[in-house]
Amino acid sequence: MPSATTPRKAPERPSSPSPARERLLAAAGRVFYAEGIHATPVDRVIEEAGVTRATFYRHFPGKESLVLAYVERRDAEVRATAAEAAETIATPLDLLHALVAGVAAEICRPGFRGCLFLNAAAEYPDPGNPVRVAVAGHRAWLRELLADLLSRAGRPGPARRRGAAPHAPRRRDGRRLPGVPGIGTGPADRGGVHADPSGPPGRPGRGRTVLIADSRHGGRRARG
Template sequence: MDSAIARERALDAAEELFYARGIQAVGMDAIRTASGVSLKRLYQLFPNKERLIDAYLERRDLRWRAQLAERVDQETTPRRRILAVYAWLYDWFREPGFRGCAWINGYGELGATSPAVAERARAHKQAFKDYLTDLTTAAGLPEATAEQLRLLAEGAMATAGIMHDPESARHAERAAALLITADTQVDTDTRRIT
C-alpha cells in the first residue's frame, strides 16, 4: 500500500476516535483496527503516539480554518463576513457527533503534560484570532473588537461543547452584531456609548 494513503487512513481514524472519545481513551490498537494500518506501519509513519496526536491536531487545524474561510468568503461586505463566522459555528455545532473544540478539549486533557499539545492549541487559537483581526481591520474596526469577537466565539465553542447547545452560536452572533455596531457608533458618532 502506498505510504501516503496509509498515513491518511491512519490520520482519518485517529481524528475520528480522538475527537469522539478523547485522546487518552484511544489506544494505538484501536487506531490500527479502525484504519486497517498495521501497528508496524503506524510506528513507521509516526515514531510514537505523541507525534500522531501532533499530526492529528495539525491536519485538523488546516481543515478547520480552511472551511471557516470558505464560508466567510461567501460574503462580500466586511460586516457580513464577520457575522458569517458565527453562522459557520452554528452549522458546525449542529453536526452529528459535535463534541466541542478539539483544541480546548485537547488542552484540557494534555495541556499540562504535553508541551506539543499545548503549543498546537496555542497556535490554533492564535491563528483564529489573527483571522478575526483581519476581518475586523477590513471593516475598519479596532483590534480590541477582534479580541472581543474572539472571546464570543471561544465562549460559544466551550459552551456548545459542554451544554450540547448549538444556540450558543446564535447568541454569540447577536452579541457580535451589537459589538461591531456599537464600536462603529463610538467611532463615527459622538462617544455616547463607551
C-alpha cells in the same frame, strides 16, 4: 505581510501522501474525538484504520506524534477553508457572518462534543507540550483573524469592545472548561453558547455558511 486568513505553511511532505498514513489520520480523527485521546490506545486507531502495527510505526514514532499530526492537520484544514472563503465572500462583514453561521451549524450538529482543539488542550495541560502549543497557535490565529475582520469591517475591535474577538472562539467551544488554564474561563463562557446581541438580524452572511472547525471531519464550507 500575509493576511490573517493566510494558512500557515505546512511542513513539506512527499507529493503523494501514503494512503496508510491518511487512513491512520482519518481514523485518529474519528476515535480521538468520539472516545478521547488518552482513553484511546494506539491499537484502537490501528484497528480502525485497517493497518498493521508495523505500518503505524513506519509513519509515526509513537502515539504522541500521531496526536500532534492530527491537531496540526485540522489546523491546516481550518486555515485553508477560511482562506478559500475569503477569496469568494465579498466583504469582511459578510465573511464574519458566514463564520458565525458555520459555528452555529457545527454546535447544532448531532454528535457535537465540543471544540476539537479545546478537547485536545484539556488532555494536554502542560503549556510546553507540542500538542498544547499547536492548539494555542490555532486559537491565536483565530483571534487574529476575527480581530482583523472586525477592523476591516469598521466595527469596534477588542480594544474598544472588551473581549469581542477573543470571546468569539469560545462560542465555538460549546462549553466551558475551567480546568484548562487560559482557555474557556472568561465571563463570556458562563451559561453556554450565546448569540452576539450586537449582531444584525436576518440571515447571517446572506445565506453563506463557512464551517471552519467541523469537529469530526475538519473544516469545510457549505453554501446556504
